[in-house]
Amino acid sequence: MRRIQAGNALSAFGLGFTVPYLYVYVAQVRDLGATTAGAVLAVFAMAALVVLPFTGRAIDRRGPLPVLVGAALLAAVGALAMGLASGVPSAVLAAALLGAGTAVMQPALATMIVWCCSAEGRTRAFALQFFLQNLGLGIGGLIGGQLVDESRPGSFLLLFSIEAAMFVVLAGIAATVRMPRTAAITDSRPGESEVHGRGGLRALLGHRAMVQLCVLGFVLFFACYGQFESGLAAYGTEAAGIEPATLGMALAANTAVIVVAQFVVLRFVERRRRTRVIASVGLLWAVAWLFAGYAGLGHGSQAMATAAFITTYGLFGLGEAMLSPTVAPLVADLAPESMVGQYNSAFALVKQLALAVGPAVGGPMGAALHGPYIVTFVLFSLGISVLALRLGRGLTAAQDHPHLAAKSRVVAQHRPERQPVESAA
Incomplete structure (x- = not known):
């Protein structure tokens, strides 16, 4: 590792x-x-x-x-x-x-x-x-x-x-x-499942939870990464009067928040349901888009607009730090034994599609339709929360809350058993 x-x-x-x-x-x-x-x-x-x-x-x-x-x-x-x-x-x-x-x-x-x-x-x-x-x-x-x-x-x-x-x-x-030959990865090796050879796109599309996660992933990447260097950048320069150098500062703030907050956030995330963490990211990003709205549509000073715009990127970074320990492990936990690579590739493909569609949609909106642009992506962020909660209804406890499931297994394994008292005879 x-x-x-x-x-x-x-x-x-x-x-x-x-x-x-x-x-x-x-x-x-x-x-x-x-x-x-x-x-x-x-x-x-x-x-x-x-x-x-x-x-x-x-x-x-x-x-x-x-x-x-x-x-x-x-x-x-x-x-x-x-x-x-x-x-x-x-x-x-x-x-x-x-x-x-x-x-x-x-x-x-x-x-x-x-x-x-x-x-x-x-x-x-x-x-x-x-x-x-x-x-x-x-x-x-x-x-x-x-x-x-x-x-x-x-x-x-x-x-x-x-x-x-x-x-x-x-x-x-x-x-x-x-690669270690341990029990921890036995279920993830190819060729050890009845699904092997019968998987492919049909099996993936027939997995309802994975399809829901792919839809959720598309919205996540479309509303965040798909806007960073296109729609949000165009909105910032056109509506908020942000200088190009400030865009670099905003991206640096995004990276800095991720680096500083990742392991602090991890302690909070790993003890909670994954879908609820994703839902909270949707709410956090809705607030981030409201900050962006203030930067471009408010009537404050340029300094306030700049601070609000940088805050937008910082809040996005905090949400990304919350997603990294939840979404990728969830993809792996949903995958059958022989299809881990196909599930990871399918989710990567969804991400690429979102990164391709995001700039094409967000770029023109961010440059010309300032109010509708903010409203649209506030709604997309709230949609993340709705999709995440719906996904959680179809997941097992081990998939949605692995920390609690693992704790339950350990307790069950180490629970002392009463031994019957045998008679001396």
């Missing part, structure tokens, strides 16, 4: 070097124009949508290790190719390789975490993964910002080379991992 988490942190560190600067690199440094830059970003997202439907079955049939190693090497090739790209075809091809590789790594890493810990330990394992991802992205972005220079294309080649090196390191670390 330590090796998996270390590799996860290093890959996030590499991504942090380049993700914030990809648009600038294609449009301005390589002088390919805004249209090409938008196409490259679209290909980056579409590549994930193409490969994820096939990723889960590959993980369940071959295991997550070879899939992760292959994806990391593919992403490394894509990153290096992006640093060397000088024309439209090469930039688009590099974006496709990079997007496909990074997309496949997510469910592969999640499945490895499931294999390496018990059901009771998944909450903390996924919380640690999310913490390290954000820490790596934040540190990578900060260092990358100091190295990048728009007047020197070589500085961007350095960034992409560092990203490629991090992916190679991830592949190397993953190749040394030996």
Whole structure:
């Protein structure tokens, strides 16, 4: 588990070097124009949508290790190719390789975490993964910002080379991992269930709780991540008069809240029902959107608007810290023995769809329809709470409240039994 988490942190560190600067690199440094830059970003997202439907079955049939190693090497090739790209075809091809590789790594890493810990330990394992991802992205972005220079294309080649090196390191670390053969992961290994070979999309769509969780996940990602760098950013600059530099501060505040609050929040989260925690996140994000509404629609000073806008991103970060130990472990607990990879891939696909649809819907609304934009996403946030509570009705105690279920099993196992008193005769 330590090796998996270390590799996860290093890959996030590499991504942090380049993700914030990809648009600038294609449009301005390589002088390919805004249209090409938008196409490259679209290909980056579409590549994930193409490969994820096939990723889960590959993980369940071959295991997550070879899939992760292959994806990391593919992403490394894509990153290096992006640093060397000088024309439209090469930039688009590099974006496709990079997007496909990074997309496949997510469910592969999640499945490895499931294999390496018990059901009771998944909450903390996924919380640690999310913490390290954000820490790596934040540190990578900060260092990358100091190295990048728009007047020197070589500085961007350095960034992409560092990203490629991090992916190679991830592949190397993953190749040394030996999955433990313990009872904790027996039920998560492929080929040990009657469902094996009969699973696939039909079995997943027939699992009502998983379908409900996918719908809930789409709304979660659509109302949060899908708005960060599109609709909410457009709303902030157009309605609230936020400077571009302040957007960077708001994103930094989001990451800082996650890093600082993750393990404090974990103590609160792991002793409560997962669906109620998700429902409380919906209420918290509704408040965050009201702060955004005040920033753009209120009549206070610019300083108050800026503070309210940064608070919006901070509240989003607090909600994300509450979700990381609940949603991903719930996906794993819902999955049948032989379909852990397919369930993780399906949920990753839902996330990618939300990240693709979110900017397309939120961007124009945030830029032009300021009042309707805030009202819409306050309602979406409240919808998260409703969907979460409905999901909770169909979950078992072990799925919705694993801490209490584990405690009950331990008590039952160690309960002393009265021994009959045998007669001396």
